[in-house]
Amino acid sequence: MSEQxxxxxxxxxLSIASVVIYxxxxxxxxxxxxxxxxxxxxxxxxTLLLSVTSFSMAFSLLVYATLSDKIGRRLPLxxxxxxxxxxxxxxxxxxxxxxxxxxxxxxGGLLAAVPAIAMAYFKDMLNKSVLLKAxxxxxxANSLGGIVGRLLGGAMTQYxxxxxxxxxxxxxxxxxxxxxxGLLPNRDKVRSDRTEKLRFDKQDxxxxxxxxxxxxxxxxxxxxxxxxxxxVNQFSFIQLHLIQAPxxxxxxxxxxxxxxxxxxxxxxxxxxxxxxxxxxxSLFVVSSLMMCIGSTVTLFDTTxxxxxxxxxxxxxxxxxxxxxxxxxxxxxxxxRAKATALYLCSYYLGAALGGPYLMPFWxxxxxxxxxxxxxxxxxxxxxxxxxxxxxxxxxxxxLMSEH
Numbered sequence: 001m002s003e004q005x006x007x008x009x010x011x012x013x014l015s016i017a018s019v020v021i022y023x024x025x026x027x028x029x030x031x032x033x034x035x036x037x038x039x040x041x042x043x044x045x046x047t048l049l050l051s052v053t054s055f056s057m058a059f060s061l062l063v064y065a066t067l068s069d070k071i072g073r074r075l076p077l078x079x080x081x082x083x084x085x086x087x088x089x090x091x092x093x094x095x096x097x098x099x100x101x102x103x104x105x106x107x108g109g110l111l112a113a114v115p116a117i118a119m120a121y122f123k124d125m126l127n128k129s130v131l132l133k134a135x136x137x138x139x140x141a142n143s144l145g146g147i148v149g150r151l152l153g154g155a156m157t158q159y160x161x162x163x164x165x166x167x168x169x170x171x172x173x174x175x176x177x178x179x180x181x182g183l184l185p186n187r188d189k190v191r192s193d194r195t196e197k198l199r200f201d202k203q204d205x206x207x208x209x210x211x212x213x214x215x216x217x218x219x220x221x222x223x224x225x226x227x228x229x230x231x232v233n234q235f236s237f238i239q240l241h242l243i244q245a246p247x248x249x250x251x252x253x254x255x256x257x258x259x260x261x262x263x264x265x266x267x268x269x270x271x272x273x274x275x276x277x278x279x280x281x282s283l284f285v286v287s288s289l290m291m292c293i294g295s296t297v298t299l300f301d302t303t304x305x306x307x308x309x310x311x312x313x314x315x316x317x318x319x320x321x322x323x324x325x326x327x328x329x330x331x332x333x334x335x336r337a338k339a340t341a342l343y344l345c346s347y348y349l350g351a352a353l354g355g356p357y358l359m360p361f362w363x364x365x366x367x368x369x370x371x372x373x374x375x376x377x378x379x380x381x382x383x384x385x386x387x388x389x390x391x392x393x394x395x396x397x398x399l400m401s402e403h
Contacts, residue, residue: 006185010125011134013183014118015141017081020176021114022145023152024084024107025053027169029236030153030255033243038162039097043243044359047236049104051355054232056108057115058348064116065341066204072188073121073337080113081177088170092163115142115344119329120337125187132272135326139268143318147261150235154255207335211342217331219388221346223284224324226381227291229350230374231317233358234295238306241367247303260310264318271322281392283323284385290316292378295371321347 028035028049035046067076087107094100122134152172156165211217238257242249274283294313298306324343332339361369 006187007126007130007134009183009185010121011137013180013185014114014121015138016176016183017077017114017180018118018138018141019145019148020081020084020173020180021111022142023149023176024088024169024173025057025111026050026146026149027153027156028053028104029232029239030150030258031157031165032236032239033251034153034157034160034162034165035100039100041097043240044237044362047233047355047359049101050232050236051352052101053104053108053111054348055352056105057112058345058352060109060112061116061341061345061348062208062338064113065120065335065337066207068117068120068337069204069207069335073117073124074184074186074188076113077117077121077184078181080110081180084110085170085174085177088166088173091166092170094166112344116341117337119325119340123329123332123336125185131329132275132326135329136269136272136322139271139318139322139325140265143261143265143268147258147265150255150258154252154258157255158250158252207338208342210335211332211339214331217328217339217342219384220324220328220331221343223381223384224321224343225346225350226377226384227288227317227320227324227350228347229354229357230291230295230377231313232351233354234313234370234374235310236355237358237362237367237370238298238310240362241370242306257307257310260307260314261318262314263311264314267315267319268322271319272326274319275323275326280323280327281385281389283319285382285389287316287320287323288378288381288385291320292375292382295374295378299368299371301367 028046032043032046035041035049036043039046064076064080084107087103087110090103091100094103118138119135122131122138126134152169156168160168235258239254241247242254242257243251271283278286291313294309294311294316297309297312325340328339328343329336358370358373361373363369365372
C-alpha cells in the first residue's frame with residue numbers, strides 16, 4: 001500500500017469515527033421531548049444530559065492524550081470505540097433519569113478518545129501540506145456527525161419509543177465503528193518509536209505544563225471554550241423556544257434548525273484556504289463578530305431571522321474552531337496529543353458550563369434572555385481576539401507561523 005493510500009485511509013477512518021462520536025454525543029440534543037416524556041423531567045432539565053457528557057468528556061481527553069503518547073494513537077482508539085458499542089447497548093435498559101445521567105457520564109469518557117487523539121495522529125502521520133486539509137475534513141466530519149445525530153434524535157422522537165431508539169443507535173454505532181476500524185492503517189509512529197512501559201510519572205505532568213505555561217496556547221484554549229459555551233447551548237434552547245408560541249414547531253420539525261450547521265460544515269472545509277489567504281488573526285476577528293451578529297439577528301423572532309441568525313453563527317463558529325484547532329496542533333512541537341487535549345478540554349468544559357449558565361436566563365426571560373447571556377460571553381470573546389490582534393501587530397516575531 002502506498003504512502004498516499006495510507007494517509008487517505010487515516011483521514012477517512014478518523015473522520016468516520018468522528019461522525020460516530022458526534023452522533024452519540026449530540027443525539028440527546030434532538031431528543032429533548034422524548035427524554036422529557038420517557039423520564040418525567042422538564043425539557044430544560046433534559047439539556048443537562050449534554051452538559052454531563054461534555055463534562056466527563058472534557059477531563060477524559062487529558063487521560064487519552066497521556067495514554068496515546070505512551071502506547072500509541074491506534075490502540076486507545078480501537079478500545080474506546082469497541083467499548084462505546086457496549087455502553088450504547090446499556091442505554092436500552094435504562095429506566096430512570098439518574099441512571100441515564102450516569103450512563104451518559106460513562107459514555108462521555110469513551111467519546112473523548114477520538115477528539116483527543118485525532119489531530120496528534122494526523123500530525124504524526126501526515127506531512128505539513130496535507131495536515132491543514134486533513135484537519136479541515138475532520139472538523140467538517142465533526143459538524144456532519146453533529147447534524148446527523150440531532151436530526152436522527154428528532155426522527156426517533158417522532159416515530160420511536162426510547163428502547164427502539166437506543167437499539168437503532170447501537171446498530172448505527174456498531175456499523176460506523178467497524179468501518180472506521182477497518183480503514184485505520186495498522187501503523188502507529190508513536191508506538192514504533194517508543195518502547196517504554198505504561199507508567200504515569202512527572203514527565204506526563206511536565207507535558208501538560210509545557211503548554212499551560214505558553215500564554216499563546218492558553219489564549220487559544222480560552223477562545224475555544226468561550227465560543228463553544230455559547231454555540232452548542234444556543235441550539236438546545238432555541239428548540240424549546242420554537243416548540244412554544246407563536247411558532248409551535250413539531251417534535252421532528254424543531255430539529256431541522258440543526259441544518260444550519262451545514263454553513264459551519266462548509267466553513268470548516270474552506271478554513272484552510274482562508275488561513276493562507278487572510279491569516280489567522282483576521283479570521284478570528286471576523287468569525288467572532290459573525291457569531292455576535294448572528295445571535296442578535298435572532299431577536300427579531302421570526303422564522304427567517306432565526307434561521308439566518310443560526311446560519312451566520314454556525315459559519316462564524318466553525319471557522320473560529322477550525323483555525324483554533326489547527327493552530328494548536330501546529331504550534332505544539334512536543335506532547336502534541338496533550339496540547340490538543342487541553343484545547344478540547346477547555347472546549348467541552350465550555351459546553352458543560354454553558355447549559356447551567358444559560359438556564360437562569362431562559363427561565364427568567366426566555367429566548368431573549370439566552371441571547372443576552374450569550375452576548376456577555378461573546379463580548380468577552382471579541383475583546384480577547386482584538387487584544388490578540390493588537391498584540392500580534394506590536395510583536396510580529398510571535399507570528400512566524402501566521403500563514
